[in-house]
Amino acid sequence: MRTCQEVELMNLKMDEYNEIVRRLGREPNDVELGVFSVMWSEHCSYKSSKALLKTLPVTGPAVLQGPGENAGIVDLGDGQNALAFKIESHNHPSYVEPYQGAATGVGGILRDVFTMGARPVAILDSLHFGSPDHNQKNAYLFERVVAGISWYGNCMGVPTVGGETKFDDIYSRNPLVNAFTAGLVKKDRIRRGLASGAGNPVIYVGSKTGRDGIHGATFASDRLDENSDNDRPAVQVGDPFSEKLLLEACLELFETDYVIGIQDMGAAGLTSSSTEMASRSGTGIRMNLDLVPQREENMSAYEIMLSESQERMLLVARKGTEDAVRVIFEKWDLNFAVIGEVIADEELIVMHHGQVAARFPLTALEPPVYQRPVTPRPARIFSLPPESLKSDPLVQFSEMIALSPCLRYAGQVFHKYDFQVGTDTVIGPGADAAVLRIKGSSSAVALNLESQARLCYINPFEGIRAVIAEAVINQACVNAYPLGLTNCLNFGSPEKPEVMWEFSEVIRGMRESCLFFDIPVTGGNVSFYNDFGDSSIHPTPVIGLAGLVQGSIRQAEIVPASIFLAGELCENLAGSVYLRHFHQTPGGDFSIDLEAVKRLQALVLDCHKNGFIHAAHDISDGGIIYSLLEWIALCNGLGIEINDQQAFSSTGVVFSELPGRVLLLVKNEATARFISSAKDQGLPVRRIGSIVKNPVFKINGIDLDLENLLGHYFKASPELRCFTVK
Amino acid sequence: MKPRAAILLFPGSNCERDAFYGLEQTGFDPCFLWHKESRLDPEIRLVIVPGGFSFGDYLRCGSIASHSPVMSAVRKFADNGGLVLGICNGFQILTESGLLPGALLINRTLNFRCHDVFLRCDNTSTPFTSAIGGPLKMPIAHYEGNYQVSGEELADMERNSQIAFRYCGPDGVYAEGCNPNGSTADIAGIFNKQKNVLGMMPHPERAVENLLGSTAGREIFASLLSSLEQSAAGGMN
Amino acid sequence: MYLAEVFVYLRPSIQDPQGVVIENTLKKLGFSSLDRVRTGKYFQLSLSSASEDEARRDAEKMCRDLLSNTVIEDFRVSVRPAS
Amino acid sequence: MYLAEVFVYLRPSIQDPQGVVIENTLKKLGFSSLDRVRTGKYFQLSLSSASEDEARRDAEKMCRDLLSNTVIEDFRVSVRPAS
Ligand SMILES: Nc1ncnc2c1ncn2[C@@H]1O[C@H](COP(=O)(O)OP(=O)(O)O)[C@@H](O)[C@H]1O
Numbered sequence A: 001m002r003t004c005q006e007v008e009l010m011n012l013k014m015d016e017y018n019e020i021v022r023r024l025g026r027e028p029n030d031v032e033l034g035v036f037s038v039m040w041s042e043h044c045s046y047k048s049s050k051a052l053l054k055t056l057p058v059t060g061p062a063v064l065q066g067p068g069e070n071a072g073i074v075d076l077g078d079g080q081n082a083l084a085f086k087i088e089s090h091n092h093p094s095y096v097e098p099y100q101g102a103a104t105g106v107g108g109i110l111r112d113v114f115t116m117g118a119r120p121v122a123i124l125d126s127l128h129f130g131s132p133d134h135n136q137k138n139a140y141l142f143e144r145v146v147a148g149i150s151w152y153g154n155c156m157g158v159p160t161v162g163g164e165t166k167f168d169d170i171y172s173r174n175p176l177v178n179a180f181t182a183g184l185v186k187k188d189r190i191r192r193g194l195a196s197g198a199g200n201p202v203i204y205v206g207s208k209t210g211r212d213g214i215h216g217a218t219f220a221s222d223r224l225d226e227n228s229d230n231d232r233p234a235v236q237v238g239d240p241f242s243e244k245l246l247l248e249a250c251l252e253l254f255e256t257d258y259v260i261g262i263q264d265m266g267a268a269g270l271t272s273s274s275t276e277m278a279s280r281s282g283t284g285i286r287m288n289l290d291l292v293p294q295r296e297e298n299m300s301a302y303e304i305m306l307s308e309s310q311e312r313m314l315l316v317a318r319k320g321t322e323d324a325v326r327v328i329f330e331k332w333d334l335n336f337a338v339i340g341e342v343i344a345d346e347e348l349i350v351m352h353h354g355q356v357a358a359r360f361p362l363t364a365l366e367p368p369v370y371q372r373p374v375t376p377r378p379a380r381i382f383s384l385p386p387e388s389l390k391s392d393p394l395v396q397f398s399e400m401i402a403l404s405p406c407l408r409y410a411g412q413v414f415h416k417y418d419f420q421v422g423t424d425t426v427i428g429p430g431a432d433a434a435v436l437r438i439k440g441s442s443s444a445v446a447l448n449l450e451s452q453a454r455l456c457y458i459n460p461f462e463g464i465r466a467v468i469a470e471a472v473i474n475q476a477c478v479n480a481y482p483l484g485l486t487n488c489l490n491f492g493s494p495e496k497p498e499v500m501w502e503f504s505e506v507i508r509g510m511r512e513s514c515l516f517f518d519i520p521v522t523g524g525n526v527s528f529y530n531d532f533g534d535s536s537i538h539p540t541p542v543i544g545l546a547g548l549v550q551g552s553i554r555q556a557e558i559v560p561a562s563i564f565l566a567g568e569l570c571e572n573l574a575g576s577v578y579l580r581h582f583h584q585t586p587g588g589d590f591s592i593d594l595e596a597v598k599r600l601q602a603l604v605l606d607c608h609k610n611g612f613i614h615a616a617h618d619i620s621d622g623g624i625i626y627s628l629l630e631w632i633a634l635c636n637g638l639g640i641e642i643n644d645q646q647a648f649s650s651t652g653v654v655f656s657e658l659p660g661r662v663l664l665l666v667k668n669e670a671t672a673r674f675i676s677s678a679k680d681q682g683l684p685v686r687r688i689g690s691i692v693k694n695p696v697f698k699i700n701g702i703d704l705d706l707e708n709l710l711g712h713y714f715k716a717s718p719e720l721r722c723f724t725v726k
Numbered sequence B: 001m002k003p004r005a006a007i008l009l010f011p012g013s014n015c016e017r018d019a020f021y022g023l024e025q026t027g028f029d030p031c032f033l034w035h036k037e038s039r040l041d042p043e044i045r046l047v048i049v050p051g052g053f054s055f056g057d058y059l060r061c062g063s064i065a066s067h068s069p070v071m072s073a074v075r076k077f078a079d080n081g082g083l084v085l086g087i088c089n090g091f092q093i094l095t096e097s098g099l100l101p102g103a104l105l106i107n108r109t110l111n112f113r114c115h116d117v118f119l120r121c122d123n124t125s126t127p128f129t130s131a132i133g134g135p136l137k138m139p140i141a142h143y144e145g146n147y148q149v150s151g152e153e154l155a156d157m158e159r160n161s162q163i164a165f166r167y168c169g170p171d172g173v174y175a176e177g178c179n180p181n182g183s184t185a186d187i188a189g190i191f192n193k194q195k196n197v198l199g200m201m202p203h204p205e206r207a208v209e210n211l212l213g214s215t216a217g218r219e220i221f222a223s224l225l226s227s228l229e230q231s232a233a234g235g236m237n
Numbered sequence C, D: 001m002y003l004a005e006v007f008v009y010l011r012p013s014i015q016d017p018q019g020v021v022i023e024n025t026l027k028k029l030g031f032s033s034l035d036r037v038r039t040g041k042y043f044q045l046s047l048s049s050a051s052e053d054e055a056r057r058d059a060e061k062m063c064r065d066l067l068s069n070t071v072i073e074d075f076r077v078s079v080r081p082a083s
């Protein structure tokens, strides 16, 4: 009998261990215990979240693959193409070794998508870091993570077309690195992680196995602490070159009918890929670890089973096609080895050095499902003394933009990514959502990632509604309507009842808004244990939307014309950069009117359809004034003049970031029709000013020092300033 | 008949499909050529060495690809006057192979950079540039585009009109900050002595459609097309 | 003046994809005596430290602080008076 | 078995942007004794050549053929029996 301490070293609880013994009818050996340990880790098993995730709406007419596979898939409606997409976190590895951690995160999500048979066409990334301005470690982590993503994505030849970059010191000790990938697949060529047909060969392809990343999955399910800097065995080194070869070889293989199923060896490597494929198919697998290509000498069965070496795939092929499959992988200089076969009994049999290293029924591996205790808490409401909002918002804006890293040109990140390779990026990073055309098809897809952690911290239910509302409006701004949603749910420890409550509230809000907007959830990822010592990050659900562009696609044009604001003037500063900056608080109470958001979505889509507008841009971080500045920064030589006392005199209105308002650049000849159309739809619109031919930023007669504002805006990347001209 | 253009394919290339599409859009008949091939079909009139990360960009960008069998064939093809265009990583492969002088170092900012730049063409009487009008707006996407050559060699190249493109401002004249990588003399692209080999960091194949923001790349492909037509008419080659 | 040469290399257990590709290429080029390639970084530091010992200490600190990534790399320093 | 250590470095006349940035960063970190940084590459080659001399010749040829770009770089090789 193992001691409690031995069991906990494996990241299992004693009652979990007893359950394993009960199911096996004996003590597991070390290899078996390792397999159970990773498969029952939070990261692989979803044991704390599964019960709640089950409540999300996952079906819809466009859904070809919902949750449960390596990625979800939606139909693009052109009769041939479908889009596979998924998001993943790589938070803890990126803290320990930011460059490799972030790079291998990108590698992992790319594999998830191309195992579905899809060619990856876009990456997006959501980054949450502590402020880099006064903290060297934050600056280092941020810079290295961006470099790692850039290296891996660029080398793979997949454009990184969008994302988000958020700074808040709550992430200093636990930054978030979430990566999203979308890929295109022909509807009749979708692949899945199946291992059916007893006697079919189980094949290992890709890089050799080394001792890297052993126990990565349990590491991801562990909290960070002072010792994390020494957490070395978990570091994996990425090799995008091998992955590129693996991608091309797999796509070549998918042109044939040799493959029954394929899955990448991600978290928990050979263990998770083999057991998951067999479990999905109601079969078993017999493997001989001596046949696994190995990089290091004298690896034990335990190490081979648990290694998380990157750039590897497991596949099941039709018996008799082994040699044909081998030819394809050898053409691409990749390792290929038949390491076992599918068996009819639902059993895992692992051989090593002629002995049975592990053998047990796969049904025993079914992870436990927990209903963790939940402790509700009221909305966190932070009130401010009323006089604190009395200062002149225009003066405050200048101060904020000078000092807040949140209000800097995101190009400091995305210009380090190749966002054009593939020659499909019609709208790249810098817009509300990215748009990719599909060569040979009339369909085009829109992609975006959104999160609002401070809103979720105040009120997780309303917070996630705000996130989804914003995501939907961002899609509308580029003339797209969402087809499916994927999510990356970054939370603290699920063993804290308050975190579990936040989680359940986010799920409740997500369920409600997805039903309301009719958006199916096609997959996602849960990252718990984002704690450092005793404190948790803000609940940070990141939403990825994949949408279909309605009608023809084109780029926005910033030209002299009238600027309208659509949506109610809002005076609520909840979650804003403003409150964070001036009052170090997330803010007060708020709620989201989804009905109003839906009307706004309809209006914006209508404007595109009828050709009323040159451009649309939603109001988000930094408020309306910052959204305007973003426009000016993009249109070198032009300027903006605002004439609207009501909208630009109160701090609340100027800096509110709640979703529900959009800036529209209305064509002169369409103004009258636009206004009457808005009236018909019962949505308030107001002309607030215009784009003008000279480089100024004037608000109600006051000339803001544009040069100075742009200087701060481009502070982190002055060398890019002359290249942002559209 | 559309002229046949071969796009080399190395492990790690990743702009080959973009080049294929770009060539199709501009009147060529493209095909791929695997790096292990050691000969070029006689009907091939143009060789494209595409962008990407051949062999992972390990060691030095382009160094390992330059030792591929296909590069010996390309060298022969170029020696006989065949037209070769190296784009981005392709440019690096050509300098590593010795088909073009100089070397490409890491960008002075130490960043990968992806954005549009403006180019001025220094020599419009070559098969690659005859149809070029004003300044060209074209995207770059590279980490090692910092072209270096010795002062003597540069003088030589200038005398021979071997400078193809220099970075400039939107109006075609030098502007502060317009050089994204710190290259010698703001060089973005160069010819060999005979002007049948061009290497350039910007991506003309990404600039053939208004939908994606620029059609400047068409001017290079149109130049190539007309020079190939002329040489076909003249029965040369 | 001293010249410190710094060698930074991957720990033995860490994968070196670049080394593998270079090794395969050299073998293809016919170098049959080659067994294995591991890659690393090399820095030359010119130092005006007061003594050779101090120069070594300075260089080693630079390695720990910036030049090497101790999570995956080891380093070695060699110092001599500058010529 | 022999171990050849190969150092490849930029020629003095070639600019070294990476070296400059590292130099500035180290100075900002307070390393006041630092004068100049030049960067390069480091390779460990395991060789089964017949003799130390042959191992050196092999390694030098690898440098000329692949490991260095003689347009911009110089190299140095040091060989010893592998432990
Ligand atoms: N990490 C990133 N990677 C790629 N693109 C990014 C990244 N961060 C921001 N962007 C892009 O920059 C633009 C502005 O970003 P941000 O200010 O974070 O977004 P928002 O408009 O949602 O507040 C968006 O178009 C986004 O796609």
Ligand SMILES: [Mg+2]
Residues within 6 Å of the ligand: A432, A474, A618, A620
């Ligand atoms: Mg937005």
